Amino acid sequence: MGASRLDYDWDVSPPTIASSFLTATFIVGFRLADGSVVSIVIANVVAHLMLFRLKRTMKHPGRKRRRLRGEPLEARQLMAADFGGYRHNIYDAEDVNDDGRVSAIDALLIINAMTNEISRDENMFTDVNGDDRRSALDALRVINRIERGDGFPVDTDADEELNPPLPETPSEVRSIDGTGNNPNDHFWGSVGQRLIRMAPAAYSDGISKLAGADRPSAREVSNVLSAMNTSQVLNDRGLSAFVYVWGQFIDHDLGLSESDEHGEAIDIAVPEGDLWFDPTGSGEAVIPMRRTPIAEGTGTSIDNPAQQFNQITAFIDGSMVYGSDAATAEGLRTFVGGRMAISDDGLLPLDESGMVIAGDVRASENVGLTAIQTLFVREHNRLADEIFATDPEAADEEIYQRARLVVTSLIQSITYNEFLPALLGEHAIAAYQGYDASVNPGIANEFSTAAFRLGHSTLRDQVGFMSNDGRESQDEMDLKDAFFHASMLEETGIDSLLKFDASVQAQEVDLVVVDSLRNFLFGPPGAGGLDLIAMNIQRGRDHGLSDYNATREAYGLSRVESFGQITSDVELQQKLASLYGNVDNIDLWVGLMAEDHQRDASVGELTGKVIADQFQRARDGDRFFYQSVLTDSEIESIERSTLADLIERNTSVEGLQENVFFMQVELRGRVILASSIPPTTMPGDLREDEIRGVPGVAIELIGASGELVDSTVSDRYGNYRFRALDETGDYQVRLSDSSDAIDVLVAHGAERIRGLDFIVLA
Template sequence: MLFWSKRTRKHPGRKRRRLRSEQLESRQLLAADFGGYRHNIYDAEDVNDDGRVSAIDALLVINAMTSETSRDENVFTDVNGDGRRSALDALRVINRIERGDVFPIDTSGDEDLNTLLPEMPSEVRSIDGSGNNPNDHLWGSVGQRLIRMAPAAYGDGISTLAGANRPSAREVSNVLSAMNTSQVLNDRGLSAFVYVWGQFIDHDLGLTESDEHGEAIDISVPEGDLWFDPMGSGEAVIPMTRTPIADGTGTSVGNPAQQFNQITAFIDGSMVYGSDAATAERLRTFAGGRLAISDNGLLPMDESGMVIAGDVRASENVGLTAIQTLFVREHNRLADEIFAADPEATDEEIYQRARLVVASLIQSITYNEFLPALLGQRAMDSYRGYDASVNPGIANEFSTAAFRLGHSTLRDEVGFMSNDGRESKDEMELKDAFFHASMLEETGIDSLLKFDASVQAQEIDLAVVDSLRNFLFGPPGAGGLDLVAMNIQRGRDHGLSDYNTTRQAYGLDRVETFDQITGDVELQQKLASLYGTVDNIDLWVGLMAEDHQHDASVGELTGLIIADQFQRTRDGDRFFYKNVLTDSEVESIERSTLADLIERNTSVDGLQENVFFMQVELRGRVILASSIPPNTMPSEVREEEIRGVSGMAIELIDASGKLVDSTVSDQHGNYRFRALSETGDYQVRLSESGEAMDVLVAHGAERIRGLDFIVLA
């Protein structure tokens, strides 16, 4: 069986132990908890979110459909999550009632996936991306210029840095991106995989490395900067050099400097296989179609301690190295299966067939899981087949600004978790995980991948953790850099247009005031103090400052830039999996999720179906004891006979004893907790009596009910 799943459902264990209470920290509600046409991400058919599905839920949908003035302020009438409310929503509730109000359990991973492996294709994708387009053989290939959607905005119109009248990029970073002690987690429950996969796929699409011997564009550091100029010399800088420009550009105002992509622009698995023949050959064993891998299932390493992979950045952090390793394992697993099924196949045939499947899996996961999680379900047009008129080239606005959003989502720690959702090893600071691939020999990749599925990412905004803003690749003065300042400076290096001009280039209206970018008054004031006018904002800053769109974790322009790029990448790729595979082969590829791929190549099991979300719910009731007959469980009593107790305070406490959240029971005695940012041990405690239940959250989609307290009065 080529693709299979071993995902299983685990039941939480409970135990009693003494934990101390600490002060409650603030936590943003999930985006699904406000706005119109809402969808209940925890239990779609529970329209009024009371913990059960009944005729009342169907009636609420029907009433909302027939009332022109109805608003979804307190109910979730978009049952099927399509952004509308219709008879289909009511029908889904009714069908659930007819089945009985049983909490939905995902069974998609309980059976083997009968997959068809594609035969050796008549034409294989080139390693350097050339020959993809029949009209222009170089579109999307190595060395092609980055596309500009907005005009170049160099200081002299030719090549000097943009934004000469703007503050230092480090000053902007200090004002806008310094984090306080609390971490604002993603308001839609995106998991850490949103940045792990984002970086992984970014390294498949583009590379514009600066030249270490190129022109210096050092970032000036404000005098007395706490990290980079603690002695107040006023002379400190963050070192940086320019990106090389394409030959023949930068000669005049009519021919401004352009940058070029050093890898292929396609989602073709180039970070696994390379973008040039020499790299591709270095990675192969030339036996049985396999890629080189160590005896313990890790990527080989060179003499400097860096992993040998298809992309030069594979060692940047251990999370990235782990997922790079995962796909080499998948390639070799496929190669072994192909050889077993067809012993007469040559090494080249096995390699190319496995490579086709791996690239197809990466494409499917990107378009069917990652992008909907990030942008929402309706951000991109449906696929209509290959279009030779579409240039798949990478846009400068995408690679140099919009797709650097992942820098905002990283947590300041890297963790390790076992299959029960508990920590298996002490977490490490993110700053210590850079270029530390050798540690995988001790930890392996399993606990890292489980961790990424089991914790929520940071919000996509301007705030960035200290490990990236002050300690990137080392402490200040010893290699330490500021990634936020570098993002801003790189945009100026590439001559990116300002935020407002780029809006216009993508077909949006220009904004006239700062409050049209963000509703955050404090952020409006900071932007005004730095830039003076909405027409002068660095593109990356404006994108990260935007209020998010409904059902998405990005703002309006950010979503457009990313959607445009991925649509062109898809539609302009003659070897896109939906264009080269049969319908049955496409179906089998799409049935294999990232969770499946992890579990069939590691010892990890029990992952949630969609590892890009970490959304956990605990709920129960406070019940009056007199409404429950002696020697009877609440579940054995008819719902209408049970009397709930309102106004009872309940606390949620984590394994360290910290108070995570608190709530009070509603008029029916119901309560719920959704502020869990990671898996592991928790305690639910009735404040008045101190009675407590210990709960184990084992995976990132736990829905644990029945956490009931029975009180005398």
């Protein structure tokens, strides 16, 4: 394994002498395991890590970080939930000893674990990179984090901002409609191109009639599989609401296949007596729906089945901000100083019907989406003003294109470096090897019509507004009331919405969907409405998508032979069997959402394959991808500018967690026996061996409204912790059946609050 590969995969950038030392160190560590050698290795590593610490630069110099109190290793080792040394710590992977900071100790613990097989501490999170093993790569990742400067909690009052670069005017500008990107095929990835099929078309007549003619009504499938009969199931990896906000935002950059209002009706039959759509039991209710238009010249025979087409560009090129055609792009510009149209209060302009005027026609679908659309127009104008300030002689077009290049690069970087690793896991997409003219970036039907509609499962049923302290700034609203209500932002602004998205957890990626999406009524029950899940299923049949098993085969996976190979949930297996009969007849969207998730990912095997394939082709087949057109220093600056940075640059929001795609909070403390504390000593000043923890004490976590959020019992050392917090705000930790309580304010989505200790008499 060469040093250059390590540098690329793990962003290793220490001084040259230290890099060569690190490679040698790990070779020694692997070859020798006796105590003397390990001691020498550790001493040298500590010396070099201290050098890294002295030379580090803050990744977010303007963002204050709360200093966390360190804990002795012994107090941490036997926390009740920490079993399995290979387990990946999703809360902070590089914090190996789970003490609230990333330091040289963490790297040393990994090295020690690798070189001392007998005395492994199985309670340490030593699988830092999530690859199911301990290796030098785990230690390197810890060291890189320290060297980057974000391994040591620090307090800073620095006002310096981390801004993206201002590149010179590009020698060639990306077209608005996507044409001319590929030197061999002028139209690859451009507006109007046919969707790619990875699996054969599966129309019931082989030509164009809806697939799944022998399957139950899409509404029946929705009722059986997607009804929310219990409380919301939150994402088990702590993904925040930004996973669906950004997912929708980027989806609108990649594809659009709108139905034709004059097209053929494919209404969805509603089961008789459906409580929402047929409460009178008429048996005649339907959910109205029309077919997607097909590409001209297709759908004429079995050899030429119907094909759909993409109405926007297939590249991640910021088309939802800038448009996919010249008329739209021009209508969004002021043609003064390179700026785009925006109101005096920093909001997108509205048309006569109250919808925002943006690069994509769907920008008003919900206020969360409108907020992030607005954010990127603000960023464009901020960049345009900065470019003009540094070069007052620059023409409007030059400023516009320079700002557009940076904004598009930021969107690409956030997608590939934050969003996709959060959703798919760290290693789902291969490392970038540069532009490849043989790669068609076109949108796969399986991706746009099935796999990337997973976001519908993750939405919460409420939209909220939060202030910088993590508390609600006004009452939540039902999700259904946030649809096509862009004018509401004139009252709320976008700041509190963006803070909310970073401060609450998303729902799990599964088949269960909130009522606002599944039973969206136009009036009282029976007055008509929509079921987005039934429409997802029906749209897959409209597009002639192959079934789940055939699609697995098309993506190079083995076919499943039982429902148990799709999901370990026995009840779900039974439901699938009752609807489809066998595993070769499952609607693709249903099969994807039913899959057990891959390790360290929030999607199943085929879902991950489909999404990774699409994003890898969209990247590798884009001649203007930011890593191909920017300088090394510009690339580094773009990649250091996270979505959190971008929000804080363009709003009044402060104190966001570094990675806003995760909302992972931990509260921790200890129950201490009073008699073990000397009279003149405070608990925080005691050595670990001087105090005694009390096991078996029940502790409760209480929400702001007095509801029980979670409960636990102290372990044999008196330690306890809570990780079941799904949003920021006020909480109380209390001993059960006692008046002893501690008030806690969780201000952001990465809080680690420790030292919530209780002293008891017995």
